[in-house]
Amino acid sequence: MVRINGEDIENIEGKSIARYLVEAGYDSRRVAVERNGAIVPKASYEEVIISEADTLEVVSFVGGG
Amino acid sequence: MVTREQLEQAMDQRFSKEVYEKFKQARICIAGLGGLGSNIAIMLARSGIGTLKLIDFDVVDITNLNRQAYRIEHIDRPKTEALREIIGEINPYIKIEVIQKKVTEENLAELFTGEQLVCEAFDNPEYKAMLVNYLLEQQPETIVVSGSGMAGVGSSNRICTRQKMKRLYVCGDEESDAYAGMGLLSPRVSICAGHQANMLLRLILGEKES
Numbered sequence: 382m383v384r385i386n387g388e389d390i391e392n393i394e395g396k397s398i399a400r401y402l403v404e405a406g407y408d409s410r411r412v413a414v415e416r417n418g419a420i421v422p423k424a425s426y427e428e429v430i431i432s433e434a435d436t437l438e439v440v441s442f443v444g445g446g
Numbered sequence: 447m448v449t450r451e452q453l454e455q456a457m458d459q460r461f462s463k464e465v466y467e468k469f470k471q472a473r474i475c476i477a478g479l480g481g482l483g484s485n486i487a488i489m490l491a492r493s494g495i496g497t498l499k500l501i502d503f504d505v506v507d508i509t510n511l512n513r514q515a516y517r518i519e520h521i522d523r524p525k526t527e528a529l530r531e532i533i534g535e536i537n538p539y540i541k542i543e544v545i546q547k548k549v550t551e552e553n554l555a556e557l558f559t560g561e562q563l564v565c566e567a568f569d570n571p572e573y574k575a576m577l578v579n580y581l582l583e584q585q586p587e588t589i590v591v592s593g594s595g596m597a598g599v600g601s602s603n604r605i606c607t608r609q610k611m612k613r614l615y616v617c618g619d620e621e622s623d624a625y626a627g628m629g630l631l632s633p634r635v636s637i638c639a640g641h642q643a644n645m646l647l648r649l650i651l652g653e654k655e656s
Binding site: 410411412413415418420422423438440441442443444445446 | 478480481482483567568569570571572574575578579582583592593594595596597610611612614616618620621622623624625630635
């Protein structure tokens with residue numbers, strides 16, 4: 382089980398952050414991702430693999446300011 | 447000419463001296479001087495924040511007047527200079543640093559190194575993400591207050607301040623994207639700006655939670 386934005390998500394362990402973002406419909410150019418309290422560098426989205434008991438926070442920015 | 451002392455004494459004295467002393471010592475960097483940034487800068491200046499660093503590359507356009515703090519007389523002038531002038535008419539003793547440059551991947555370090563409190567107020571979501579990621583990745587002492595989701599005329603009450611990450615606060619409804627058919631209007635943009643300005647004041651006073 383992995384917790385993403387406060388919700389428990391099943392069967393996601395083993396995927397990279399990049400793959401998760403695509404599958405969940407995020408535009409990776411518009412997000413910031415925190416994993417277990419630490420920012421995930423943008424350059425590491427392909428390499429960082431989601432593991433059991435991870436807590437992720439994905440912030441997706443929308444336009445306007 | 448109104449003196450610095452007169453303006454300081456004219457602040458709401460129901461707050462303690464220490465509160466204003468903290469505001470006076472504080473420094474906030476505002477990236478983007480559109481509907482969010484121009485209004486945030488004015489709110490912070492009215493509150494007595496000692497130093498504001500204002501960053502924007504653009505000039506005032508007639509289409510900005512529906513929600514940004516500028517006036518007809520400012521059209522075609524750099525937003526940095528127009529805002530410096532407006533703030534000068536509210537409190538000429540606020541120290542204003544202006545940088546008239548477009549923020550890019552290449553100049554992030556030059557523009558933001560040493561800034562501890564950064565207000566992200568860009569229009570473009572990719573620039574928002576670029577700045578927030580850079581600050582969270584590269585500047586471990588920096589706290590960011592960002593705006594996301596204030597287009598249209600949806601309920602005001604959906605605009606909130608949330609602490610999304612250890613050093614990232616996001617104000618807005620996080621959904622209402624600006625696009626063809628859904629533009630930006632003064633009330634919701636100003637509400638969001640108020641959320642960002644208030645969170646910045648709270649951080650200066652040591653209130654960490656949203």
